[in-house]
Amino acid sequence: MFGDLPFENQGQIVPVLVPVAVAGPYSYKVPEDMQVRPGSIVRVPLGSRSVIGAVWDGEADKSVNPKKLKSIQQVFSADPLQEDLRRFVDWVANWTLGAPGMVLRMVLRSEEALEPEKQVLGFRRIPGKEPERKTAARQRVLDLLDDGMAWTKAGLSGAAGVSPSVIDGLKDHGVLETTLLPATPPLPDPDPTLPGPTLTDMQKEAAERLVAAVGNGFKCFLIDGVTGSGKTEVYFEALAEALRRGQQTLILLPEIALTSQFLDRFERRFGVRPAEWHSQVPARRRERTWRGVANGEVKVVVGARSALFLPFCSLGLAIVDEEHDGAYKQDDRVPYNARDMAVVRGHITGFPVILASATPSVESRVNAQLGRYDLISLPERASGAAMPELVGIDMRTDGPERGRWLAPSLVKAMQETLTAGNQVLLFLNRRGYAPLTLCRTCGHRFHCENCSAWLVEHRFRGRLVCHHCGYSQPIPDKCPECGKPDSLVACGPGVERIGEDVADLFPEARVLVLSSDLPGGTERIKREMDLIERGEVDIVIGTQLVAKGHNFPLMTLVGVIDADLGLANGDPRAAEKTFQLLAQVTGRAGRINGGGKGFLQTYNPDQPVIQALLSGNPESFYDVEIESREHAGLPPFGRLAALVVSGPDRVSAESYARHVVSVAPVDSPVSILGPAEAAMAQVRGRFRFRILVIARRGFDLQGFLRAWLQRVNQPKNNIRLQVDIDPQSFM
DNA sequence: AGCACGCCGACT
DNA sequence: GTCGGCGTGCTC
Numbered sequence: 001m002f003g004d005l006p007f008e009n010q011g012q013i014v015p016v017l018v019p020v021a022v023a024g025p026y027s028y029k030v031p032e033d034m035q036v037r038p039g040s041i042v043r044v045p046l047g048s049r050s051v052i053g054a055v056w057d058g059e060a061d062k063s064v065n066p067k068k069l070k071s072i073q074q075v076f077s078a079d080p081l082q083e084d085l086r087r088f089v090d091w092v093a094n095w096t097l098g099a100p101g102m103v104l105r106m107v108l109r110s111e112e113a114l115e116p117e118k119q120v121l122g123f124r125r126i127p128g129k130e131p132e133r134k135t136a137a138r139q140r141v142l143d144l145l146d147d148g149m150a151w152t153k154a155g156l157s158g159a160a161g162v163s164p165s166v167i168d169g170l171k172d173h174g175v176l177e178t179t180l181l182p183a184t185p186p187l188p189d190p191d192p193t194l195p196g197p198t199l200t201d202m203q204k205e206a207a208e209r210l211v212a213a214v215g216n217g218f219k220c221f222l223i224d225g226v227t228g229s230g231k232t233e234v235y236f237e238a239l240a241e242a243l244r245r246g247q248q249t250l251i252l253l254p255e256i257a258l259t260s261q262f263l264d265r266f267e268r269r270f271g272v273r274p275a276e277w278h279s280q281v282p283a284r285r286r287e288r289t290w291r292g293v294a295n296g297e298v299k300v301v302v303g304a305r306s307a308l309f310l311p312f313c314s315l316g317l318a319i320v321d322e323e324h325d326g327a328y329k330q331d332d333r334v335p336y337n338a339r340d341m342a343v344v345r346g347h348i349t350g351f352p353v354i355l356a357s358a359t360p361s362v363e364s365r366v367n368a369q370l371g372r373y374d375l376i377s378l379p380e381r382a383s384g385a386a387m388p389e390l391v392g393i394d395m396r397t398d399g400p401e402r403g404r405w406l407a408p409s410l411v412k413a414m415q416e417t418l419t420a421g422n423q424v425l426l427f428l429n430r431r432g433y434a435p436l437t438l439c440r441t442c443g444h445r446f447h448c449e450n451c452s453a454w455l456v457e458h459r460f461r462g463r464l465v466c467h468h469c470g471y472s473q474p475i476p477d478k479c480p481e482c483g484k485p486d487s488l489v490a491c492g493p494g495v496e497r498i499g500e501d502v503a504d505l506f507p508e509a510r511v512l513v514l515s516s517d518l519p520g521g522t523e524r525i526k527r528e529m530d531l532i533e534r535g536e537v538d539i540v541i542g543t544q545l546v547a548k549g550h551n552f553p554l555m556t557l558v559g560v561i562d563a564d565l566g567l568a569n570g571d572p573r574a575a576e577k578t579f580q581l582l583a584q585v586t587g588r589a590g591r592i593n594g595g596g597k598g599f600l601q602t603y604n605p606d607q608p609v610i611q612a613l614l615s616g617n618p619e620s621f622y623d624v625e626i627e628s629r630e631h632a633g634l635p636p637f638g639r640l641a642a643l644v645v646s647g648p649d650r651v652s653a654e655s656y657a658r659h660v661v662s663v664a665p666v667d668s669p670v671s672i673l674g675p676a677e678a679a680m681a682q683v684r685g686r687f688r689f690r691i692l693v694i695a696r697r698g699f700d701l702q703g704f705l706r707a708w709l710q711r712v713n714q715p716k717n718n719i720r721l722q723v724d725i726d727p728q729s730f731m
Numbered sequence: 732a733g734c735a736c737g738c739c740g741a742c743t
Numbered sequence: 744g745t746c747g748g749c750g751t752g753c754t755c
C-alpha cells in the first residue's frame with residue numbers, strides 16, 4: 001500500500017499522537033514489517049491498554065528512555081489523515097490550550113469507521129438457469145431478479161413476499177448465485193444543475209460574490225440577512241459551485257436547528273438529502289459518513305459542531321448558519337467554538353467560509369468592520385413582505401392594571417388579529433407560573449436548598465421548582481416560616497400565568513402554552529408546533545422554544561411580555577443575546593405574507609437594545625455593544641483559559657470564562673485570592689494558559705502581575721509561571 | 732481483614 | 744481519558 005513512499009521507516013521511531021492529555025506526541029517503534037507515514041491511523045499500547053492514535057509530523061522525541069519504547073500494533077486501512085487536518089488539529093490544540101491528542105480524539109471518534117465496511121451477501125440470477133419446478137413463490141423471486149441486479153436475502157424475501165428459505169432453495173438448485181455487495185450502495189451526489197429558486201436582484205448579487213470566491217482560496221463572508229431574506233438560498237448557490245468543482249461542502253447548524261425541514265429544503269434544491277452528522281445519528285450511519293467523507297463519496301455534510309472534525313478529503317466550502325448561536329461552543333473536554341474553528345479550517349486548507357445570521361454576534365461584526373470578513377447584507381425579505389412594524393409599550397405609563405400582564409394596546413391589537421383570523425404569539429422567556437413566591441405576612445421567600453436561587457412556582461404541576469438545579473417541592477398551603485395559612489403570593493409572571501390572563505381576556509380563543517417542560521417531551525412539542533402551523537391554535541404563549549424552527553404562515557402579531565428580561569443578569573452578552581432573541585421572535589410576525597406587527601413591553605424604552613429593535617437599525621446597537629465591551633476590557637473574541645477579575649464586573653466575568661482563577665471582592669481594586677496552588681488547580685492538565693485581568697482604570701496592572709508572579713513562582717509551588725503582557729493577543 | 736471510594740500520578 | 748496504586752474509613 002505504501003510501496004511508493006518517499007522514505008522507509010521500518011524499525012524507526014516515529015511520533016504518535018495518543019488520546020491523552022499530554023503536551024505532544026509519544027514515541028513508538030515501527031515494526032520491521034510495517035510502513036507508516038504522518039497521518040497513518042494506528043493502534044498502540046499505552047499503559048495497560050491499547051489506544052488509537054495517529055502518526056504525527058516531525059521527529060520523534062529523542063530524549064525518551066529507549067527502554068520505554070513500545071511498538072505500533074496495527075495500522076488501520078483507512079487513509080492517513082491529510083496534512084491540512086493534522087495542522088488543524090495542532091492549531092485547535094494550541095488555541096484552546098488543550099492537548100493535541102484530545103483534539104485528535106474528536107477526529108477519530110469511532111474505531112469501526114477505520115476499517116472498510118463489511119460487505120453483505122447478495123443473490124442474483126445465473127443467466128439461462130431455470131428451476132425444475134416453478135412455484136408461485138419462486139416465480140415472484142425470479143421476476144424481481146430479471147434485470148440481473150443482486151439483492152440481499154432479506155430485501156428479496158421482503159419484496160417478493162416469500163420466506164428466506166425459498167431463496168436458499170433456488171440457490172441450492174443452482175438458479176441463483178451469491179456475490180458480495182457493498183453494505184450500502186453509494187448515494188447519488190447532490191445535483192447542482194437542478195433549477196434553483198428565482199433569486200431577487202439583491203440575492204443574485206450576493207450569490208455571485210460567494211460563487212466567485214469558491215475555488216479561490218480562503219476568504220470569510222458574513223451574511224447579515226433579516227429573517228426571511230433567503231440566506232439559505234444564497235449560500236446554496238455557493239454550494240452548487242463547490243459541487244460543480246467536485247469539492248465537498250460542510251454546513252454547520254446549531255444542534256437545535258437540525259430539523260428535517262432543513263434537509264427537505266436541501267433536497268428540493270439538490271435532489272437528494274445530504275449526509276447528516278450529529279449525536280442522534282445512529283453509529284452505523286455515522287461510520288459510513290466518516291468513511292464517505294474521507295474517500296470523497298460524500299459531497300455534503302450537514303452537521304452539528306462536531307462535524308467540523310471530519311476527515312474531508314477535498315473540502316472546498318464551509319457554511320456556518322446561525323453563526324451567533326451559543327450551541328457552537330463546546331464547554332467540556334476541549335473547549336472550542338466551532339464557528340471560529342471553521343474559519344481556521346478554511347484558512348489552513350484554503351477555502352471560503354460563509355457565516356450567516358439575522359443577528360450576527362458582536363465579534364463577527366467586529367471582524368467585518370475590521371475588514372477580516374466580507375460583509376454581505378440582505379436587509380429585505382425575499383418575498384417582498386415588509387418587516388414587521390415594531391412598537392414599544394412603556395409599561396410605566398401604558399401598562400396594564402395591577403395583577404394583569406398585557407398592556408391595553410397589546411390586547412387591542414390581539415383582538416384585531418384574531419378577528420382577522422390570524423394568530424398571535426406572546427413571548428415570555430420564563431417557564432412556570434411565577435418566578436418568586438413570598439409570604440405576605442412575614443415576607444418569607446422560597447429559596448432553593450441547594451443553590452439559593454428563587455423557587456419558581458409551577459401551578460400546573462403543583463410544585464415549586466428550582467430552574468438552576470432541578471430541585472422541587474410541593475407548594476405548601478402555609479408559610480414554612482410563620483405558619484400562616486393562605487398567606488403565600490406569587491410575584492411576577494411566567495408563561496402559565498400569562499395563559500391565565502389570556503383565558504380571562506379571550507375565553508373563546510384556542511390557547512396553547514408552550515415551554516420546554518411540557519409533559520410529553522420533544523415529540524409532544526413537535527405535534528403542538530404542527531398544530532400551530534395548521535392554524536388550529538389562535539394564541540400561542542411560549543418561551544424561547546417558539547423563537548425558531550417552524551414557520552407559521554398565519555402568525556402576524558408577536559407580543560413580547562417582558563422585553564427587559566435577561567438584560568440585568570450580569571452576563572456580558574446579555575444585551576446581545578436579548579437583541580438576538582427578540583429580533584428572532586418578532587421576526588416571526590408576518591414572515592410569510594407580510595403585514596406583521598410586534599409589541600415590546602418594556603420599563604425602559606430608551607435602552608439601546610429596545611431602540612435598535614424599534615428602529616430596525618441594529619448598527620447603532622452593535623456600536624454601543626462593541627464600545628462598552630472594549631471599555632470593560634472584555635475582548636469580543638474570547639480565548640481565555642483563566643480569568644482574574646475584580647470590581648463590579650465580577651459576576652459578568654464569571655459567566656464569561658469557565659476557568660475563573662479567582663474572584664476578588666467587589667470593593668477591592670484587583671486581587672487574586674487563595675493560594676497559587678488553588679489557582680493552578682483550575683487549569684490542571686494544561687501547559688499554558690491565558691489570563692484576562694479586568695481592573696479599574698489607572699490601576700497598576702504591571703506591578704500587580706509582577707507581585708503575583710513572585711507569589712506563584714515560589715519554589716514550594718513547583719511551578720514556573722511566565723506572563724507575557726500583550727493585550728492585542730486577546731483580539 | 733476486606734473492600735469501597737477518592738485522590739493522584741503515569742501513560743512513550 | 745483511563746488505569747492502577749495507595750490511603751482513609753467503614754462494615755462483616
